């Protein structure tokens with residue numbers, strides 16, 4: 001009885017106070033890691049050990065409710081791992097999360113990345129109805145996503161993010177199923193150098209070639225698109241990137257693959 005009441009009390013505090021929640025999350029991750037290191041097991045599976053993560057990223061990493069906490073489920077493992085390293089190395093910033101990720105080893109981060117990559121969950125329909133955007137904006141966005149802009153030397157988003165824009169294994173994320181706010185925030189972060197990828201950082205070059213109305217247009221169009229039936233990232237690219245385009249975090253994009 002007493003223990004129940006204690007738990008209820010703790011969880012109320014947990015919900016009310018973000019900071020306390022963070023503290024408990026950190027504490028749990030450390031406990032899980034220690035227990036794991038010593039080969040003990042108390043419900044020792046990844047779902048349990050990544051509870052601190054899913055507190056923000058939604059159940060099974062299916063994204064938080066408000067478009068702020070990105071989905072992790074089903075994204076390519078190499079991409080997820082690279083992002084965890086980026087947070088550790090200060091190439092991306094979100095303090096509450098970095099503090100959790102900083103102490104974790106590469107091997108453990110790789111396991112976490114693989115765990116979320118293997119979770120195949122259905123995608124909800126897009127939250128942005130196309131009627132909310134003007135036809136002109138949607139047309140420009142679609143053009144940039146599927147064709148790029150030859151005059152500006154800008155490849156289509158599709159050239160790197162896969163023929164269905166669902167990403168390419170193992171390092172390139174898909175661009176569908178992401179909320180408008182998240183897309184805007186990430187593209188904006190690349191423009192202000194808040195977000196970086198391994199050099200040569202091709203996304204830095206991509207956003208440098210986009211005006212702000214282009215960014216808005218492409219993010220808007222992407223966020224109105226339905227996820228295709230097969231949401232899996234493509235297994236490879238059919239056309240390798242042409243020089244001078246190169247992506248340090250996804251070198252495989254530049255190679256012809258069998």
Ligand code: HEC
Pocket residue numbers: 025050052053054055056057068069070071072075080081083084092093094096097100101112173185
């Ligand atoms: C306090 C909330 C919070 C916690 C806890 C948290 N994250 Fe995050 N995470 C975020 C936010 C917010 C972002 C997006 C930050 C940005 O705008 O770049 C993010 C981004 C990510 C990304 C990049 C996703 C992408 O598509 O680029 C990965 C991977 C990730 N988190 C994994 C984890 C893992 C693994 C854990 C547990 C060890 C964790 N997160 C814990 C809030 C959190």
Ligand code: HEC
Pocket residue numbers: 070079082083144145155156157158159160161171172173174175178183186187196197198202203206218219241245246247249250
């Ligand atoms: C030359 C190849 C290339 C092109 C062209 C390209 N991207 Fe990317 N993009 C990448 C790579 C590689 C990453 C992963 C970067 C990393 O590892 O952090 C990425 C990541 C992203 C992300 C982060 C996704 C997430 O879940 O956080 C967004 C958003 C994005 N690209 C949007 C676009 C848009 C919009 C276009 C078209 C205007 C585009 N990209 C064109 C290679 C490309």
